[in-house]
Amino acid sequence: MSGTITRNKVVDITYLVKDDSGTAIEQNDIPVSYLHGVQGELLPALEKALQGKKVGDTIEVLVPPAEGFGEYDAELTFTDQVENVPQEYRQIGAQAQFENDAGECKTFVVSKLEGDQITFDGNHPFAGKTVTFIVNVKAVRDASEQELAEGRPSRDYALETTNPPPLADRH
Incomplete structure (x- = not known):
């Protein structure tokens, strides 16, 4: 050793x-x-x-x-209506797995809650x-x-x- x-x-x-x-x-x-x-x-x-x-x-x-x-990629963020998102994801820091058409999975984190809007971010925190x-x-x-x-x-x-x-x- x-x-x-x-x-x-x-x-x-x-x-x-x-x-x-x-x-x-x-x-x-x-x-x-x-x-x-x-x-x-x-x-x-x-x-x-x-x-x-x-x-x-x-x-x-x-x-x-x-x-x-990597560089921050704005295309890895999306905003939706809070009402379209299950309750368990309606908090900052909540993580959700999304799959694209090719079957690849990516984790997105709730980065912003503003009024009736929720934003998910797929960028690494750094x-x-x-x-x-x-x-x-x-x-x-x-x-x-x-x-x-x-x-x-x-x-x-x-x-x-x-x-x-x-x-x-x-x-």
């Missing part, structure tokens, strides 16, 4: 995300695990910055929209924002054969260490 982050290592990290004014907008003090070098687990800018780091290291990475959560990640490396270990085959840390490992799932679907 090596304490250096390289391809096919399972890495446990904690992180803080700040917006461009320095305000904390997300924080996770419980370590999350990801499999280093596997596309899709982590933002590429973060993975690149973590390469070669060791347990105990802290990195700070500025991530502009183009390298992170879309259009330059954010700074402060990442602490908590553990590094060799991935098991099962983890390499699945392309992610094993759920058994995550349950044994009480880790939440890895930073997936963040980009």
Whole structure:
């Protein structure tokens, strides 16, 4: 087992995300695990910055929209009459799944309630924002054969260490 982050290592990290004014907008003090070098687990800018780091290291990475959560897309918002929306979705922050004609699902969040109008937004909450990640490396270990085959840390490992799932679907 090596304490250096390289391809096919399972890495446990904690992180803080700040917006461009320095305000904390997300924080996770419980370590999350990801499999280093596997596309899709982590933002590429973060993975690149973590390469070669060791347990105990802290990195700070500025991530502009183009390298992170994308530009804000106004076409991913829509407004409807509140009366057309089921009661359980009539609150800010409520999430609803919508499916397009191609069968692709996307989560939309209620972002605004104004009078008899409700607005849903399908953008990532950090879309259009330059954010700074402060990442602490908590553990590094060799991935098991099962983890390499699945392309992610094993759920058994995550349950044994009480880790939440890895930073997936963040980009």
